[in-house]
Amino acid sequence: MKKSVLNYILGFHTEYKEKALLMIDFEKVFSNTGIISKLQDIIRFFHEHIPVHFKYEEIAMDVFRQGSVLAANEEQLITRILNEHQLIRKQFTLLNDLSENIKNGRQEMKGQLAELIKDTFKMLFDHAELEEVSLFPLLDAKLTEEQLRIIQKEMSQIAV
Ligand SMILES: [Fe+2]
Ligand SMILES: [Fe+2]
Numbered sequence: 001m002k003k004s005v006l007n008y009i010l011g012f013h014t015e016y017k018e019k020a021l022l023m024i025d026f027e028k029v030f031s032n033t034g035i036i037s038k039l040q041d042i043i044r045f046f047h048e049h050i051p052v053h054f055k056y057e058e059i060a061m062d063v064f065r066q067g068s069v070l071a072a073n074e075e076q077l078i079t080r081i082l083n084e085h086q087l088i089r090k091q092f093t094l095l096n097d098l099s100e101n102i103k104n105g106r107q108e109m110k111g112q113l114a115e116l117i118k119d120t121f122k123m124l125f126d127h128a129e130l131e132e133v134s135l136f137p138l139l140d141a142k143l144t145e146e147q148l149r150i151i152q153k154e155m156s157q158i159a160v
Contacts, residue, residue: 003140003154009056013128016053019045020128023121036110039117040058040099046124047096052158054085057131059154060139063147077134084127091120120157 019042026039061078064070070078096112143151 003143003148005130005148005155006060006136006140009053009060010132013132014054016046016050017125017128019084020121020125023117024125026117027065028088032058033148036099036102043092043095043117047092050092051089054089055158056155057135058082058085060067060143060151061076063118063154064143068142070134074138077138081131081135082132088120088124088127091116091123091157095120100154118149 023042026035061081065078094122095113095116098109098116102109102113
């Protein structure tokens with residue numbers, strides 16, 4: 001990929017996917033004591049970091065949409081990715097709340113947490129893979145230098 005701003009956004013995927021794979025299989029990986037606090041650390045990490053990454057991608061998609069004529073399949077792809085962002089954000093808020101409840105003594109919620117972890121991280125992993133094979137190659141091929149400059153400028157205005 002030749003465009004550095006896209007590379008920068010995409011660069012987050014490596015760590016997200018590694019952590020997501022651990023979480024999909026968390027019962028094998030975290031089989032000993034301290035499991036809940038390790039899970040909570042990872043959930044908190046995503047709850048904090050995912051909104052910024054999603055926002056970067058949404059800026060890139062917005063600039064692309066505004067400055068280009070999109071084919072129907074390109075429009076569909078972007079709509080799908082935006083819908084997945086909404087869903088994944090909601091899932092992480094739920095996960096964060098649930099793990100807080102467990103920390104505060106609601107042990108009976110552990111089963112629910114396990115299910116939600118698997119669903120959410122599988123969704124996140126598949127989402128990242130979809131973007132890598134479809135969205136980023138599309139943006140890389142179609143965005144102009146001027147659009148990339150706008151994206152970079154809008155990204156720099158987000159408080160991280
Ligand atoms: Fe995304
Ligand atoms: Fe992404």
